[in-house]
Amino acid sequence: MSSAEEDYNFVFKVVLIGESGVGKTNLLSRFTRNEFNHDSRTTIGVEFSTRTIAVGDATVKAQIWDTAGLERYRAITSAYYRGAVGALVVFDITKHQTYDVVDRWLKELYDHAEPSIVVMLVGNKTDLAQAREVPTEEAKMFAENNGLLFLETSALDSTNVEQAFETILKEIFQKVQKQKQRSSQSSTVSLGSESPESSAPAQGEKRPCCVAI
């Protein structure tokens, strides 16, 4: 990893969840590598990517988890949600069934994650407008009623992908800031992967930390 990549103030773990085939992996690759793969295979294990962005005057490293393994191995659910401060619940706007089960995903999320986790509902594949089965208004209402952020995206033509991740990271950041103000001695959990080989000791503020919000 380059040193520039390591320059950040916060690490936020964000998980992608939703039915198989809704485009989670492509949302992730569009955001972190600006790539879209037409023939993407089913994610077997965990796809794991990071991207560092500026939020306000801070630098935030988004550590994004994407898995189909979740559907396959119940044994990894706990590890998947542990420490997550944000979640994108993704459905496919052209398949109503993937939207119908959103509340099941939310239930699982709240069963495992911190209640304060920031959640965004994402309707993906807007490029397939002619095949739309889930009206924007319907999903928007659902999100409002459940206190979720909401956006529609297309990982294929990049629409709103950047915005979706930026919005959720900003929201998390604001929550963290508010919490910091509230209690100066907040409990901090280090999410930063401490490389065992790294010879430089973690330096105070630069030390990646993630506030448990």
Added chain:
Amino acid sequence: MEYEEKTGRAHRPLSPKQNVRKNLDFEPLSTTALILEDRPANLPAKPAEEAQKHRQQYEEMVVQAKKRELKEAQKRKKQLEERCKLEDSIGNAVLTWNNEILPNWETMCCSRKVRELWWQGIPPSVRGKVWSLAIGNELNITHELYDICLARAKEKWRSLSTGTAEVECEDAGFSAADREASLELIKLDISRTFPNLCIFQQGGPYHDTLHSILGAYTCYRPDVGYVQGMSFIAAVLILNLDTADAFIAFSNLLNKPCQMAFFRVDHGLMLTYFAAFEVFFEENLPKLFAHFKKNNLTPDIYLIDWIFTLYSKSLPLDLACRVWDVFCRDGEEFLFRTALGILKLFEDILTKMDFIHIAQFLTKLPEDLPSEEFFTSIAAIQMQSRNKKWAQILAALQKDNREMEKGSPSLKR
């Protein structure tokens, strides 16, 4: 928000490849490759009889395809229903564990009701807590101790990687070469620990955590060091516990008599475990036992792998975790009971195989093991032999062993 902004998007120039999403799902599956067409105009028309026949064939094919689609839709619906049912039952179990059992652990953990719920599998969200409580912390390891061990491990890694001369005789008997070898082994093994999960490999989210725990352990127990198989145990714990808690559970788990025997490669004691296993093997599955004997198939061939990794390498991960659940409840005898459960489940197939096929089969179990049948099979194994329990049989064998060793030290391997 900006949904409306995209209306002009269709006109945006896109490369043809980008423009067309390969999405077969949107083609009505049943009609792909099913097109009834007349012959091209430049050819003579089909005879009426043939056209009629083709029309009939076409209609039959469409009917078949529709039937198939309906069947698949029903199958999907059933799968969804099953999933919902499973998720609901897990949800209910979580409530029971969180509200009733965990707050009253000491009094409730051994009750019949809890034991039964435990057998069903611990929900992932409380699994780590239950494992921690059940494994306990006899060694009184604190988070601070973990930090100290980790710091020491990092120190050693650093001195090895920079090639600085070792402070000699730091702990006598463990040379720099040994340490280096063990460090290399850890690296190699991490890359091979659940590779398809992509969680522990280089660049994966828990790569460094796994590395840290294994390194810290070699500093905590230099007399044991790193032994292959440990990476799997640590990995399963990491999936369910925070780092320091995973280390505490790891160290305490490895400190159990059976694990110590195996990880210190105490050959005599391992043989005693195998012998005890064979007592119950013969008792529960006499026919298969005889077949194995006839083929000279000794338990070490399959048990070593199963015991060293606590089945996490050999069984599908979800099943392995359920085995761990009950192992935490019942202790080491459950590891051997599980082994017998596997043998029982495949008894019919195994009886027909010869040495090499049995060995191959048992060292690479089918990936689609049906969980309910599997646990039913384990449940059918009796861990009593002539009124003696596992611990008694094992103790008796150990005593015999000691006496034999006293008699002829050369027998010790």
